[in-house]
Amino acid sequence: MNFAVLVFPGSNCDVDMYKAVLDTIEQSVEYVWHLETDLSKYDAILVPGGFSYGDYLRPGAVASLSPVMEQVKIAAEEGKLVLGVCNGFQILTEAGLLPGALRRNQRLKFHCDTIDLTVENNQTPFTLEYQEGETIRIPIAHGDGNYYCDQETLEQLEQNNQIVFRYKGTNPNGSISEIAGVINERGNVLGLMPHPERAVHKWLGTDDGKRMFSSILSYWRQQHGTA
Structure with a gap:
């Protein structure tokens, strides 16, 4: 399976994401600069x-x-998998690939x-x-993680089971309905504020993010008959 880790001017979690793929599922992964105009060789985009x-701007x-x-x-x-984490989640909402928007944390x-x-939702x-x-x-690190959408969109997210993760116990940013991560209606684009790539080894404090990467690989193998 071939992974692309996008790199923009100002990206600072690209190395973490790259190493998470290598350390958890040992698949092919490459950095891809933001000016690239061909992603056809990749099966998943991070x-x-x-x-x-x-x-700037927001x-x-x-x-x-x-x-x-x-x-x-x-x-x-085309149905390929796209995962956006933290600023990646913000980028996906700004690009219209996911519903809603990320605002300043409630306490600023x-x-x-x-x-x-x-x-x-464990069926993604x-x-x-x-x-x-x-x-x-899972670790968080953000100043603009306050997920917001209008009531109609929230109802659609609920009905379509598009809310994948919710904050439990503490809502760190004021997100509506405690939403920490959502998926598109088709089910192949996920955005979340917490950082699974920072939670792939127990010595990091938790390895609960590891299964996100292994889930991606398991899904891809099922789709390609190599499971």
Whole structure:
């Protein structure tokens, strides 16, 4: 399986994402600069966290207009897997690949911690190896993680089971309905604020993020008859 880790000016979690793929599932992975105009060789595209373009205008806004994002849209339309984490989640919403928007944290402060999440939907390509309702611990590090959508969109997300993760116990940023991660209606584009790539070894404090990467590989193998 071939993974692409997109790199924008200001990305700072690209190395973490790259190493997470190698350390957890040992698949082919490459950095892809934001000016790239061909992603056809990749089976999954990872959009990492950081501060793309210094968060000018608003986080993810400028990066969403980069040439590579047109190719991400094409890949998503083809059914390829796209995962956006933190700033990557912001980029995917700005690009229209996911519903809603990410606003400033409710308390207007950067929040860095390891928190509890509830797995709301384990029937996605990204969560096959989790249990529905399971509590997992994943790090967060963001100042603009307050997920918002209007009431109609929220109802659609609920009805379509598109809310994949919710904050449990503590809502660190004021996200509506405690939403930490959502998926598109087709089920192949996931965005979440917490960082699974920072949770792949027990010595990091938790390895609960490891199963997200192994779920992606398991799904791909099922689709290609190599499971």
